[in-house]
Amino acid sequence: MRPSALWALLLLPAGVLAQGCPADCQCNQPRTVFCISRRSHTVPHGLPPDTASLYIFENGIRALSEDSFVEVPALQLLDLSQNQLSSLPRNVFQSLPSLCNLDLSSNQLHEISNETFHGLHLLERLYLDHNRIQHIHPAAFSSLENLLELKLQDNQLHVVPPLSLPTLLLLDISRNRVTALEPGTFHAPNLESLKMAGLGLGRLDEELLHSLQNLHELDISGNLLARVPRVLRQLRGLTKLSLAGNGQISQLQPEDFQELHSLQELDISKLSLHSLPRDFFGSFSRLKVITAAENPFNCVCQLSWLVHWLSTSKVSLRRSEETRCHFPPKNAGRLLQHLEYADFGCPTTTTLKATSPKLATSAPSSRHVPPTPSAAGSTPGEGSSTATPSTVLEGDPSPETRLCPPHTCLNGGACQLDTSNHLECVCPPGFSGLYCETKVWATTPPAATQAPTHPTRVAIKHVGGTSLKVDLQNYVQSKTQLKGIRLTYRNLSGPDKRPVTLSLPASLAEYTVRALKPNSSYHICIGPLGDRGQEEDLCVEAHTLQLTQQQQHAPVTQGRDPNLALVVVPAMAAVLLLVAAVAAVSYYARRRRQGKTPATPVVGSGPLELEGVKACLENGDLAGHGQRLPEKTVMPHGLEYEVPLMQPQYTSAATPRALRPSYF
Incomplete structure (x- = not known):
């Protein structure tokens, strides 16, 4: 053999020299094959028989056959996402007994039969999201006794079949067409993360979730719930809860959350909240993040405690630019976090020096006194019982010592004590509301006029x-x-x-x-x-x-509106522009590499940033990097459950890839 030919062979990658590699694929990594963006309609042939990880996403594959994977029996990870598959043959994965990660997301699948996943007894992750699935056979997942994660979000399901999966940790059925879930749908006692966002659920049956005592994350955002589900009182292990987007919820009661002592993240954004009960977050000793954006908050005295709590606690307020006041007019549109105590219209409390007995001016109890909405629209003395604090014996609990702050009642309303010794506003004719702030249109037209006609169109x-x-x-x-x-x-x-x-x-x-x-x-x-x-x-x-x-x-x-400003200012444009730029650079860099001599790909870069790349949990080893799963944790009340598989998502480029979460 000529010396030049010998040097050429020595310079070839080891995988190519030993087994060869399909056209338009890279086989440089040990037992890993990348066939990305091939734009072919079939699975590549000529794969090394010892291949353990096969990435063939974004290939334009339209169909599979029963012998598509017979030449790779040792396969452990198969990524078929972002292709054009509309159906799956029977027993198509029968020849892959070692497979533990299967990604079929972003295809065009319509149905999952009871024979689709036969033989996959070791499968741990199954991703079927972003398809067109309308029907799943009740026994489709019955043989997957080791399944940890199941993703079915963004399909067209009307019914979720009973899921009897004893090892399942994550289930996502968000954004389907399921408007009701029958009790007994979830037979998954170890479930840690359940996502049911955007289903259109009007209620949540207590029997549906009461057996999920190991649940850590619950996402029921974007539904049609009219109140907070009572079942939350039983889910004492929750660390992350999202109620966002249930626009019919107008009140939050502390008793609905009193058992959630482990809660760390709470999303109550985009509800119809005008206020929050005083010290609402007192039960959440571990709370780290709160999201309360896009609520029509009444920034009056009753809510002044919230700003003080946000400034003194270590809790982070997400989407603070979208957390604004909607009432009263003087505060409308202002950032809630930027308000000071004086902005809420609370009465000042003055202490008087005196000999025995000690005297002090009484301030109205925040528990009973309606908050001062604004002085706008009323004149001095209008709607208030008095403008001068009264001097009383300190500690005197008599109801007569409670005062109406100036201008509590608007539009000529009169402030008085009700039968329970609570302050209330008596509104004049034509006005209603807690502070007489709402104008009531006449129910009967004047004799000389005709009743208003209903509009026939929207301008x-x-x-x-x-x-x-x-x-x-x-x-x-x-x-x-x-x-x-x-x-x-x-x-x-x-x-x-x-x-x-x-x-x-x-x-x-x-x-x-x-x-x-x-x-x-x-x-x-x-x-x-x-x-x-x-x-x-x-x-x-x-x-x-x-x-x-x-x-x-x-x-x-x-x-x-002259009396109300609704301002929602999300700062997303810059983020979307940055993401698009990064994606473009990554794509052209990858295409440029494919046109040259195959080089050693770096795991975790380029196309590997896609969700199609998953890591296998083997013998408790996380992502194959030697990280052991956390041991069981014993919580108060005697609850024992696994620490969530979810790990913090690191964004720094210097963060080791081994610390990436097992799912996204």
């Missing part, structure tokens, strides 16, 4: 290419005792036609919906809040204009 005005202004004035004037307005819109032109529902106060004359798609058709409806299904909504179809260079998308939803 829409264009505001640039990505915003539509909805006229609410005619609709409000046609209603009597309107609690609020429900505004719903959905995009008829794009692939995502799920409706977005907003809860608006009845005092708005118009509402501008922003951050819409340009040159698109939208279906917009308005109806009474809290009266879903009892009265037909008014709907209209509107078309957004073509976006010009001067117009920009503004992810802000804002209502214009």
Whole structure:
């Protein structure tokens, strides 16, 4: 053999020299084959028989056969995500008895039969999310006795089959078409993370979750719950809870959360909360993160404790730029975290020096006194019992010592004690509400006038290419005792036609919906809040204009009203731009590498950042890097459960890859 030919053989990677490698694939890593973005319709052939990890995502594969994987019997990880598979043959994975990670996400699957996963007794992770699955056979997962993670989110399921999976730790069924879950659906006593976001659930049966005593994470956001589920009182091991997006929940009661002593993260954003009970977070001694954005908070005296608690505790407030006041007018639109005690309109307390007995001026009890909404719209002395603090014996509990802060009641309302010695506002005719702040439209028209006619259409005005202004004035004037307005819109032109529902106060004359798609058709409806299904909504179809260079998308939803400012300012544009830039650089770098001589790929970089790459838990070893799973932890009340498999997600580039979580 000529010396030049010998040197050429020595320079080839070891995997290519020993076994060869399919075209457009890389086999440089030991027992690992990468066939990424091949744009082929079939599984590559000629794979090394000892291959343990096979990545063939984004290949355009349209079909599999029963012999697609017979030449790789030692396979442990198979990533088939982001292909075009519409069905799976019977026993297609029968030849892979050692497989423990299978990713079929982002395909076009319609059905899962009872024979699809036969033979996969060691399978630990099964990802079927982002498909078109409408039906799953009740026995489809019966042979997967070692399954740890099952992802079914973003499909078209109407029914979730009974899941009897004793080892399961994570289950995600979010954003399907399941509107009800039968008791007994989950037979998974070791389940740690359950995600049921965006299903349209109107209630949560206690029997559905009462057996999941090992549950650490529960996501029931984006549903139609009208109150906090009582079953939370039984889930004492929860560390992460999301109730976000259940817009019908207007109150939180401390007793619904009193058993959640281990809670670390709580998301109560996008509800209809006007206030929170005093010291609501007192039961959460381990709380680290709270999200309360997009709530119509009344920033009055009753809520002043929250700002003080946020400033003194070590709890982080997420989405603080979207946590704003909606009432009273002087605080509307202001960041809740930036308010000071004086901004809440609380009365000042002055102590008087005196001889025995010691005298002090009494301040109204925050437990009984309605908070001061604002002095706006009222004159001195209007709606208040007195403007001068009274001098009383310190410690005197008599109800007469409780005072109305100045301007507590608006629009001429009178402040007085009710039968329970609590302060209340007696409103004049034409006004209602806790502080007489809401104008009540006449239930019967004057004799000389005719009853208001119901509007027959919704008036829409264009505001640039990505915003539509909805006229609410005619609709409000046609209603009597309107609690609020429900505004719903959905995009008829794009692939995502799920409706977005907003809860608006009845005092708005118009509402501008922003951050819409340009040159698109939208279906917009308005109806009474809290009266879903009892009265037909008014709907209209509107078309957004073509976006010009001067117009920009503004992810802000804002209502214009002289008495109320609704400001939501999420700062997402910069983040999306950064993610797009990083993705583009990674993609072109990968394509450039594929066009050159195969080089040794680095595990955890480039395409390996996709969710399709998973690590196998073998004998308690986390991600194959020698990290042992945590031992069992004994919690108060005698509860014993495994420490969550979820690990903190590290974003620093210097963080070792071994510390990445087992699932995302």
